[in-house]
Amino acid sequence: EIVLTQSPATLSLSPGERATLSCRASQSVSSYLAWYQQKPGQAPRLLIYDASNRATGIPARFSGSGSGTDFTLTISSLEPEDFAVYYCQQRSNWLFTFGPGTKVDIK
Amino acid sequence: EVQLVESGGGLVQPGGSLRLSCAASGFTFSSYEMNWVRQAPGKGLEWVSYISSSGSTIYYADSVKGRFTISRDNAKNSLYLQMNSLRAEDTAVYYCAKVRGSHMDVWGKGTTVTVSS
Numbered sequence: 001e002i003v004l005t006q007s008p009a010t011l012s013l014s015p016g017e018r019a020t021l022s023c024r025a026s027q028s029v030s031s032y033l034a035w036y037q038q039k040p041g042q043a044p045r046l047l048i049y050d051a052s053n054r055a056t057g058i059p060a061r062f063s064g065s066g067s068g069t070d071f072t073l074t075i076s077s078l079e080p081e082d083f084a085v086y087y088c089q090q091r092s093n094w095l096f097t098f099g100p101g102t103k104v105d106i107k
Numbered sequence: 108e109v110q111l112v113e114s115g116g117g118l119v120q121p122g123g124s125l126r127l128s129c130a131a132s133g134f135t136f137s138s139y140e141m142n143w144v145r146q147a148p149g150k151g152l153e154w155v156s157y158i159s160s161s162g163s164t165i166y167y168a169d170s171v172k173g174r175f176t177i178s179r180d181n182a183k184n185s186l187y188l189q190m191n192s193l194r195a196e197d198t199a200v201y202y203c204a205k206v207r208g209s210h211m212d213v214w215g216k217g218t219t220v221t222v223s224s
Contacts, residue, residue, distance in 0.1 A: 034210035036152075043202055043214040044144075044152065055212065087152055091209035094166040096142060096154040 002026050002092050004099035012107040019075040021102045023088035028068045032090055035064055035073045038101075039084045047086075048073060078104070109133035109213050111203050116218030123193050123222070129186040129203030129215055137161075137181035140206035143188050145199035146217075155201070156188065171197075193222045 003026040013019055023033065031051040036044040046055040048064035051071060061076040075082055083106050088099040115127040127143070143155040156177040157166045165177055176189040186203050198221050204211035 032209035036211075038152075043216050044211075045214070046210060046212050049208070049210040049212070089152075089210065094157050094164070096144075096157065096211075098152040098154065101151050 001095060002029060002090055002097055004088050004090060004097055006086075006088060006099035006102045008102060009100070010103045010105060012105055013078055014107045015078050015080055017078050019073075019078055019082070019104055021073040021075075021086055021104075023066075023071040023073070023099050025069045025071075025090060029090040029092065031067045033064075033066070033071050034089045035062075036087045036089065037082075037084050038087065044087065075104075109205075111205065111213055111215035113201060113203055113215045113218035116201065116220045118221045118223065119193055120224050121194060121222055124189070124191045125193065125220060127188040127190065127201055127203075127218055127220070129188075131184045131186065131205070134205070134213075136179075136184040141179065141186050142204045142206055142211060143177060143186075144202045144204055144211070144214075145197075145220075146202070147196070147199045150199075153199075157206070158186070190220070193220075195222050198222050 005024045007022045033051045035048040038044045047058050052064045063074045065072050085101045085103045087101045110132045112130045145153050145155050158177045162179050174192045178187045200217040200219050202217045203215045205213040
């Protein structure tokens with residue numbers, strides 16, 4: 001089973017700042033990594049798939065990079081609505097796994 | 108509009124059963140793999156079960172294997188999760204999600220399952 005590790009657990013930033021979130025896989029997942037945003041009381045929302053492709057309707061301030069075992073989600077300039085929890089996720093054959101999440105909160 | 112709507116959650120005693128449903132609309136349901144994903148209170152996301160587009164291939168997380176059964180009715184555009192022998196640790200919000208390749212691009216709002224005496 002591929003284990004995903006996210007860092008940091010919590011990121012405290014101010015609106016307008018740049019956020020850099022990390023996801024590391026225990027073995028290569030090629031480019032098959034996704035990022036989701038979840039706000040309290042809401043379902044997860046797909047942000048990035050296949051490491052670097054923005055999902056439909058996702059603003060350009062969100063970008064993803066990486067391949068193999070190391071991946072990054074970058075939010076170029078935080079908007080008030082971006083304060084949330086972010087999860088990475090991979091699929092290995094039939095098994096889907098999520099990272100533990102990074103909470104981006106207001107400093 | 109592409110939409111998934113879960114139902115069937117509720118309060119159940121330990122050892123009891125529940126059947127969750129997920130109604131799909133706005134896309135060709137029979138063409139897509141589907142997942143159930145859950146989230147315990149204050150915790151992260153946990154994949155629960157997978158079913159292929161035809162229903163012929165099914166997988167479960169070890170935590171629910173032997174107790175939960177996933178199924179689908181493509182004629183009714185519906186996904187199901189039969190949950191038996193429920194435990195306190197099954198308490199969670201259960202989401203159905205449409206699989207596209209290696210990710211999940213559409214999620215329902217979730218249905219809450221509480222296992223408690």
